[in-house]
Amino acid sequence: MKAIAKKRSKLGLVEALRTCVAVGVSLLLVCIVVFIISATPGAALFDFLIGPLTSLRRFGNVIEACVPLMFTGLSVILLQRAGLFNLAMEGAFFIGSVAATAFALTLGLPDKLNLIVALIMASLAGAIVCGIPALLKVKCNANVLVTSLMLNYVCLYFGMWIIVDFFADPGMSSNYSYAFPEGMLLTKLFPKTRINTGILICAACIFLVWLLLNKTSFGYKVTMVGKNERMARYSGMNIGQLIIGSSLIGGVLAGLGGGVDLFGMYPRFQYSGLPGYGWDGILIAIVARHKAQYVPFAALFLAYLRIGADIMSRNNDIPSEMIKIIQAIVIVLISAQAILSNYRRSIVVQEAKEYEQEV
Amino acid sequence: MSAFLQTILTPDFVFTVIRVMTPILFAALSCMVFTKGGIDSIGIEGIMLICSMTGPVFSYLTQSAIGGVIGAIVTGILLAFLFGYVTLQLKAVEILAGIALNTMASGLTIFVIYYVAGEKGSTQSLFSPVVPNIEIPVLSSIPILGDILSGHNILTYLAIILTFVLAYVFYSTPLGLRIRSVGENAQAAASVGINVMKYKYITLAIAGTLAGLGGAFMSMGYVSFFSKEMIAGRGFIGMAAEAMGMGNPFGIFLASGLFGIADSLAVRLQLLNFPTQLIQTIPYMITIIAISIYSYKRSKREKKL
Structure with missing residues (x-):
């Protein structure tokens, strides 16, 4: 042993x-x-590699940028756990923000309660999106890769329709929604940065995913399906249920990420296209070697490079x-x-x- | 309803459908070659994007449209080989390598045009010759049919011709048979003396050429310049069209046509005050539904065997 x-x-x-x-x-x-x-390689590299550490605000930017990456990274870990390449997290993240916007602007509940309901709705919307390709795989044996790619575009245009036709602020450019009530935004944790309580929600999700994958029979079964489907089938597991279950949870994480990012970073909905965090999630999952506990490090890596590259492009060529x-x-x-x-x-x-x- | 019929029952509409389906047909044919050779085709989106950038750049450098198209084809082949090297030699997971290729493409294209054209958005500032449209003699003088079929871009005609050529190559030549056998069962193919690696790279070269032509059409025929992210999912739609056409060149042609219709319809219906974004979901919804029905029928058939 x-x-x-x-x-x-x-x-x-x-x-x-x-x-x-x-x-x-x-x-x-x-x-x-x-x-x-x-033309100025020294300065460019300094900005790229050290730039994010040169001020509190910049380092704050790195931490803020981590949050959506961690959510989609976790989402990808679950989506791929059962051995499928479901890429719907991109659409789920986007639809999560759309659903959060819609419920934030229509329910009219007390701010904090409304925020919670909106985040729950974002998670549900995400779950539906990621559940569809999984369901079609299980019921019809449809290629998950193709259906989820197509679904992302359905999400984009459907979401844009909801925002533009029902929630667009006529005073802003066409894809901007009305501003959310001040009290509904996630509370800022540190002065001079936009780091907010969203990061705590994210930390809780990381812990729960770790728990789910390592300490529950569901996690063990899903991993088994992903590693050896025949073996899992032979030992009597309900493969379809496990695939759909893990996809739904992956969708919840992506949708919740969309909602948290929205209320944490923006005063109103303002995406004009798919934000690409879903694709980033694939990198996060790979660098984290598909383990929930390594997700923060992977996200920190990508966020740091990204902020560094931003600083570099602003000051250099x-x-x-x-x-x-x-x-x-x-x-x-x-x-x-x-x-x-x-x-x-x-x-x-x-x-x-x-x-x-x-x- | 009559206003709706009036907008679509025109030669002009059918002409637009053919124009819009051209890049999708190239993409779908490329995916077909990838799939027949047993290689995952998700990287097509990135290959097309980079080729749509190198097309106008080479056209600008050589000041000739042919130079641009050749530049795009060569880029397509080289990228397909790079994909092949990474997946066949370095043994990277195909889907991940394809996604990496797409990610690289969206960054690399902006990176390159920033240095060539001096701006991040497009190559509009470069004077690059484009591939011309041609009137076909005799055909162009026939009423209606002439309006529909004549006056298209040379690359559009090339796409249609290539559909037939590929159908011939894959079903009536030894080359096509070998590529298919390598794709379906590489070990079995190797056991009868077929050089698997050689045919994998031939597959990649053909698929890369087709993707390169599709990219070139976007920036040298559809419009006259490269703009960032201009492929906008057409490579992915090509994958869907390939699946919907069940890997048959003529089925793929029809599936691409369906996308062309849905896409053109979306544009026309916008003029009639239908909600724009909702209409844009139609082609993607149709794909998801069609693939599900087709897969359901196939898996049922396979269960019976």
Whole structure:
């Protein structure tokens, strides 16, 4: 038993190393590109790498930017847990903010109660969105990838219709809703930053997801379905129920994220297109190696780079879109099984030998 | 209702449908090749986006439309090879590599045009020759039919011709058979002496070419410049059209046509004061429903066997 536990930790080390290599290589590439292109490479790199730490407000920006990333990261972990590539979290996040706006502006309850109801509705809306591709997979065997991609566009246009036709503020540009009542916005926690109670909701979600995946039979079963569906079916699990269940929870997280981000950061609804946090969630889930407890670190990584790139593009001649290239490289390098595969194999062989000797 | 019929029962409407379906047809044909070769096609969105950027840039550099189209095709092939290298050699998960490609594309295109055109939004400031529309002799003089079928972009005609060419290649030539066998069961194909890697890369080259043409059409035919995120999900719709057309080139042609109709209808109905955004959901809803029905029927059929 002892040997098995040791083997696990060492293989985990390989995965961690792969993550570090991916991050390191991508940062190195950025430095090279900046040195070739920029007229002021030193200043650009300083802004990019150290910039976010130079003022409280900037570091606050990093923490604020983490919140939606953590929500969609958690969402992706659950959506992919059962082995499906459901990409509806992008639409679910967006619809979450739309539903939150709609209920915030129509219910007319006392502010705090209204906020809670609006966030619950955002979660439900998200659950419905992510539940649809899962349901179609289970009932019709429809390709989740394609249906969820199409569903994201349905969400975008449907959400825009709701905002523009029912809640648009005629005094603002067409996709801006009326402002929310002041008391409905999430409370700011620190002066000079926009860090708000949303981060506490997020922390609670991270804990609950960790609990769900590691300490409940539901979490164990879903993981089993994702790792080996035949085995799960053979052992009598209700695969369809597990797939739909994990997708619904993933949708709740994405929808709630949309609502929390809305009330935490904006005075009114003002997205003009899909915000892209869902796609970012894929990177977060990969860097966090699909473990809830590592999600904050992954989100911090991406948020830090993003704020750094913003500062760099404001002061220098490098566009902030460069960050997307880093994201792509990190995704590819971490998911590339061939990298470090020899090292991984040697560890497996070595540990198998040790195990044999002990037995 | 009569106002509605009046807007769609015109040669002009059918002409628009053909124009609008062209990039989707290219995307769907590219997805078909990917799928036949057993490669996931989600990266098509990014390949098309980058190609729609390199098209006008090469057209500007060479001051010729052909130069631009060749530039887009070469970019398409190189990106497809990059995808192949990452998934086949580095063994990255295909869907993740495709998503990475899409993410990179949206950043890289803005990055490049910022340096080439000096602005982040579009390449409107560059003078880049575009692919011309052509009138077909004889056909153009026939009433109605001439209005519908003549005067399209050269790339539109190319897309239609390629549909037939691909149908021939995949179902009547050894090359097509080998690509399909590699896609369906690589180990079985290898056991009869087919070089799997070689045919995977041939698949990627063909699919990359088609995606490159689709991208080039967007920025050198549909409009005359590149603007950011201009593919706007057409690659994904191509995936859906491929699934809806059940992998058959002519089915794919019809599915792309359906998208063309839905998309053009959305534009026309806006003029009649229908809620714009709600109408824009129609093509995507139709896709989801059609794929579900088709998948349901297929899985039922497979259960019977």
